[in-house]
Amino acid sequence: MTQELTSPSPAPQAAGPRRGPRWWRDAVIYQVYVRSFADSDGDGVGDLRGVRERLPYLRDLGVDAVWLTPFYASPQADGGYDVADYRAVDPLFGSLQDAGDLIDTAHALGLRVIVDIVPNHTSDRHPWFRDPELARQRYVFRPGKGERGELPPNDWESVFGGPAWTRTERGDWYLHLFAPEQPDLDWERPEVHEEFAAIMRFWLDLGVDGFRIDVAHGMVKAPGLPDIGHGEQARLIGSQVLPFFDQDGVHAIHRTWRQLLDGYPGERIGVAEAWAPSVERLALYVRPDELHQAFNFQFLNTGWEAGALRRVIDASLAATASVGAPTTWVLSNHDVVRHTTRLGGGLARARAATLLMLALPGSAYLYQGEELGLPEVTDLPDEVRQDPAFFRGGRAAVDGPGADGRTAASGQDGFRDGCRVPLPWSGEQPPYGFGQGGSWLPQPAGWHLFSVAAQTGDPSSTLELYRAALELRRRLPGLGDGEMSWRPAPEGVLAFARPGVLCTVNTLGRDAELPLPGELLLSSAPVAVDGGCAVVPGDSCAWWAI
Secondary structure, eight states: OEEEEOOOSOOOOOOOOOOSTTGGGSOEEEEEOGGGTOOSSSSSSOOHHHHHHHHHHHHHHTOSEEEEOOOEEOOOTTTTOSOSEEEEEOTTTOOHHHHHHHHHHHHHTTOEEEEEEOOSBOOTTSHHHHSHHHHHHHBOEEOOBSTTSOBOSSOOBOTTSSBSEEEOTTSOEEEOSSOTTSOBBOTTSHHHHHHHHHHHHHHHHHTOOEEEETTTTOSOOOTTOOOOOOSOGGGGTTTSOBTTBSOTTHHHHHHHHHHHHHTSSSOOEEEEOOOOSSHHHHHGGGSTTSOSEEOOHHHHTOOSOHHHHHHHHHHHHHHHHTTTOOOEEESOOTTSOOHHHHTSSHHHHHHHHHHHHHHSSSEEEEETTGGGTOOOOOOOOGGGOOOHHHHHHSOTTTSOSOTTSHHHHHOOSSOGGGGOSOOOOSSSSTTTTSOSSOOSSOOOTTGGGGSHHHHTTOTTSHHHHHHHHHHHHHHOTTSSSSOOEEOOOOTTEEEEEETTEEEEEEOSSSOEEEEOOSEEEEESSOEEEETTEEEEOSSEEEEEEO
16 A cells, blocks of 8 residues: 655744854854845845844744845945945945844844855955055055056956956056956955954954855965966866965965954854865865865755765765864855756755755755745846846856856856845735835746745745754754765665664656655655655655654
8 A cells, every 4th residue: 555655744933043062063054145135124125124023034944043145334336245344334234233133133042143254355445445555555456468568467357257457547457356346455465464353353242153254265366476378267266276266375364263263252153155176175174273164065066966966975074074074065045046946857856955955964054045945036137137247247148047057056157146036025916025115136926926924834835844854953863963874775866874864865857666764754745655665756855764
């Protein structure tokens, strides 16, 4: 007799997140893209007060910490990653009082708060850069080539497209690895080191629990700024060491920051956004005297294929184990195409990938809206786009995200607006409870089906799947940080054991039959049981008690 097993009913309200020592080793950290999370004042842009009002939702979802994207004073040339004042809140997002209130409320709810810090570059409106003499002391300026210095100093390209150099009225050139409005700081200058240590202390004193370090691989440039001799350099990022990325000198900076963080109570952490060509080089960022975590982009860039997934999981765990650090896992963020779209296979595959990720040892990062199953918005009109890479790339209007996900996952080909569309909270029409004044990017028709209100209480919804998974992850001691071992499985199926739990992942587009592993704890799709066999659907993942 065949019996169909389904995922449990909605999880009970989650208890407070784990608060023990070394909390970060298996924390689930939720990324809030502030301008797209919740709007409290009706201007169509999310803000800190909006985030604060929605913190109970995140507590009940079951996450341990919240990571906030930049909310500092900024001209917003690149979504706030062009900072004009690191100690001030941009009026678009609120005030310093709002930031302090958010931190206090999060702590009262048992949530930690991680904020972005942007050390590779500032805004061109930063006081340092606006002073011509000071700018040449603290940013990367060089004379140009050619008879009259009319050519850039080298062949480096901006990650956003075009040359990485802009010429000033004085005839010299300044480096900007991103937009021209984001000049690169010169980290050979001690004043730069001193300033960022002071900035970190400012926010740590306000109560933040750590920093996500933007472009943590980029502050140090190779001596002499040598040519690369290759076009389309953005496509090389993460595949090799470049003269401007992943230079060994960045590690000395991170060591000083670890000492600073360790000087504060409560285990404050540093998280590296570092594109490295291998998991072994990525592990250098999380040695015992450096940062606590580094984003695992190798995992994010891996396609939905059992062999490839097993290889990247094994390599990631081995590399971090060699330095005694936890592995991190991430499927989506504000720079990449949402994994519901990127992986192909739609929502079923995305749900399966999430359960796989949450069953792995270490720490997991969730991007706002993935718990709702949001797809990438691929049909935004050109006139509403705001990603600077879209306008500098030249190909954006005709190409679209790469079919293999690699271009999309690199996050710098002008398609980042599609993952930044504001969240649907409730209601039948835009802005779906995001705020009272519309939304800064248009939300698609039909997104009411993805809203928090529509999914809450529906045991088949993606939101309730996330809630159930996070509740189990907290309740079962075998999940999170710890050991895992692979178990035999048919081709195209992965099976691995954690203490007391077996995870099975069917990456095929068809059903697979397995010996019944044990009692079903949670599954991304209904599982049929016939005697001693379990028939797991294609593109699904299940957790079993063993």
